[in-house]
Amino acid sequence: MRFVEAKDRSLANILSDNRFRIDSFQREYRWQRKQIEALISDLATAFEKNYKPGDTLETYEEYGSYYMGPIVLCDDKKELSIVDGQQRLTSFTLLLIYLLHAQNDLGLKEELKTDIRKHLFVRRGAKDTLILNVESRAKVIQHLIDNPDTIFEDVEELEENLENSAKPSKDESIQNIIERYEDITILFPEDLYDNVKLPIFIEWLLNNVVLVEIRAFSMESAYTIFETMNDRGLSLNPTEILKGYLLSMIDDDTKSEEMNVFWKERVFDIKSAIGTDSDLDFFRNWLRAKYAETQRSKTKGSENLDFEQIGTQFHSWVKSNTARIFLKKSDDYYYFIKSDFDFYSSIYINLYSYKNEPCEDFESLYIANFYTIADSLSYPLFLSPISKIDSEESMNQKIYTVNRFIDNYTVFRTFQNKAITQSTIRNYIYDLVREIRNSELSELQSILKTKLLEITGNNLTAFEPLQVMNNWGFYHYFFARILYYFADDDVSFESLLRSKKQISYILCSIYFLDNNGEPEGDTLYLKKIDSVANYVLIRRNHAEQFNGLNISRRLKFLTKHNYLPEMVNEIEIDDINTFIEKRDKVLRGLVKEIWHMQ
Template structure:
């Protein structure tokens, strides 16, 4: 074996140096791209927040070359002849490729000076284009995202393709508005040439995987979390106090990372922001980063500088910070993380799942903010339910009024609110968040013309799932929310009651566009399993209606049979005040009437007074 085959190289490289005209393969057994919204949000917000700390309006683009480098971790490569294989880091490299693909399209749409980034995404040889992350079953998807900025994943596509499409679609909402303009070429320059990754290259698989295992088993990756741990432990007296703190730290970091990649780092940022940050950077040009922003990019440095302010003045204080505070908030963060992907319809944490399904990643800091170390289990659950319900209501109102719910739009307002609810009692919390909702100008009352379109179809799917689930559970049946949102493997789709045949409705609509608009109103929509939705296809309402009776109760309520020998549903109709009725024919007026019914159901599902009731406060303020 050659000396080269036994060598290992490690060098810091810029994003451009790693990706430009390179061709990486990924072994078949680790090809799936699995990053969720939370990991994407952390990467995009870390990068953009760090850049905004450095950028100033009066800088020339050449000044970017003098900005400090930003370290983004390490990757491990196994070099097999001329072909490099990614052993560790494909999730990060794939996400960076998605970000670069988005930035390429954004600068074209905005007409800003274009920074050349195509060569970081793909290379061309003899007229054939191939992507620098060369995974065959992703190529059609990446081509669609690269050329059109969108891709309709066939149902039989591998998991990675569906995940790639979902994550790409979320980048625009995470990318700050202040970078969607003159600052954009500066940011792309910085991302390419000042953001660095340590590339560790081995020349056989055995060495590459030995490095991977060693770095993970022994914690040799020097991360901000490692540096924070070192600082905290160094300030705790040697012996039993330090050993105990070390055990608590190691146990929680391992436990959280077992739940999700880089979850321990996300926890540390969320915890510190929720309990100790006091200001967030204003959303205006040249505003300075505040402690909320700094915790996101350098929490280890921030804590060193602010240690006295937060009470770390003695060995005992440092020890309690880990063994008491970290232990408490990590335990609650673990519960939040689990609640995002599980569902118990009777749990006070169920609203966390609803909000996570809307990809609302800001909820964790808001949920932790009011919690106090001395809260008992009942108080903790009450606070989590109040905050979860509040976010759930706010998101529903915004979706109903065609308002954005993405990270970058809501980050400033929700963080400012987080500061206000920190440490509040349950009753104080309920009153504060109830007042906030009462001051909102856009509710279900402010829009009686909710329509489905391509951009909000996913959101309305979740809204319809909640309305359907409410009718189901209030009729005494088991919750079907998870099934309706695809959690049981059955794919549901938004069904139009009217088939797309304008000629059937010329008595009510002179123009096809008027018909199409009315057909897209919420009163014409249902959720049905994909297999049934496809089979109904162009059928008339009269043909569809008896088949709706065999589906969920909200669909079945269109048919007269639903009002016979169905005591739970009949009781709901009688007691709820909701104006259900069957329809022999379904006209334009029926769609309007049905839309009014859906709005009335929504007002019961998302009732601000529920915040007060959960806190034991009788009546609304």
């Protein structure tokens, strides 16, 4: 009798010739952007450590493997039930769907393409079914596979169908799957998105990413394994190890116990305010902001240096770099906790609050946080210029200044169709963290303004004439910023973002290609129809009515419901070409007002 089997298996092996079910009692997919970003960053970093120019599909097998942890399955001789690991397998499925389309979009030769569909579908009962076989999610997954160019446009219809069906789905995973796929399209590193690297990356991902498959043959055995893996043992985390080291270096027992009590209280405060493991993120962000100097080069086989070591083992890094942190005698360790840790952890808790909760004095941080760079990059930037000798006003001005830079940097790069994923921009941001460390306010403002000018050149906003609509998620956020700029004080920014509510906003095109009867070869007209200026946010419950209107009545409808507040002086325009030209010019002016560099 078999009780359990465990073996290393590649991602390709796991997602081939199997069909998995996710039982109803644990079926929600709950990964957020933070987890997707970490996954993509880790995979890209592991791949780049092996890749060197000149590599081909024939040489990638020499690359090292990347371990993604265990998954626990129950084999009941019908299907494999995922007991632990559905978050990762669902996320890998979304990544494979993205890569399936990326191969086609790049126009790869057939010999360079990988048959990714066999890792999405399995043949059962004379028909193809999804390998991740969850009925309530099948439609949205199939939609992502079949209609990648319309996914963000059709999601509202999909949600309405689900809400209005005889048996409406309450699976929160549907919206989350769409949002995480959208994250992947934004966060996938641009330096992997080419005809040379992408085919190698896909093969490496499928064959060198390894999971330990633990297969039990009864649900009871499977859950016993799962509980044992997650509940047994109380190993120290890096925060506790760091505390133990620092306290051991304080000679005075009274001071040591004082700091022990303070440390536990402050770590509790951090976790209470932010969440589990947020203490780990704080120490990584603080140490990178104030002390890290070096980072690993892109050369194959390069060693991890300060920024990377702090990310993986900050407790060990501190012990090895006491001189850099000015820790020599007992009192240094005492005041490092009593003064430095106290000061920067307090700021960190406040920053988290500013970024995640509406606050009148720091509203700009809250708004910018809906579309921004990774926390592992933004927090070091915020903390880097702040010094213990700063006045409260000076600290606040530095926070405003850094937020303005992050907001503009993120938006401008997206205008330019450049990735903002952690793995793509981290070297640039880490260099900037060092450059602005402990800087005075005027110096900080000068440095960051220069950096933005380097990005935009003579075009002060990077928003080009007839800017192309190529990112539904971002431009929904973009138009929300514009509506909020004109909105009354009682309007919340979050209410302008996409949600399932009937009164929420969705992104719609104002005119369609066939509205003007223009010849197909009219390139300029096509550019106008495909431009950002031809899109608008309207309430979901107005969409059907709006789409049924003829051309002459659309602008009047949008004006009546205040969907075009920026065009209040242009309401008499009936010509499509003229309207889009005028609105494009107005939008470029608004970008300068909203994302100014002062």
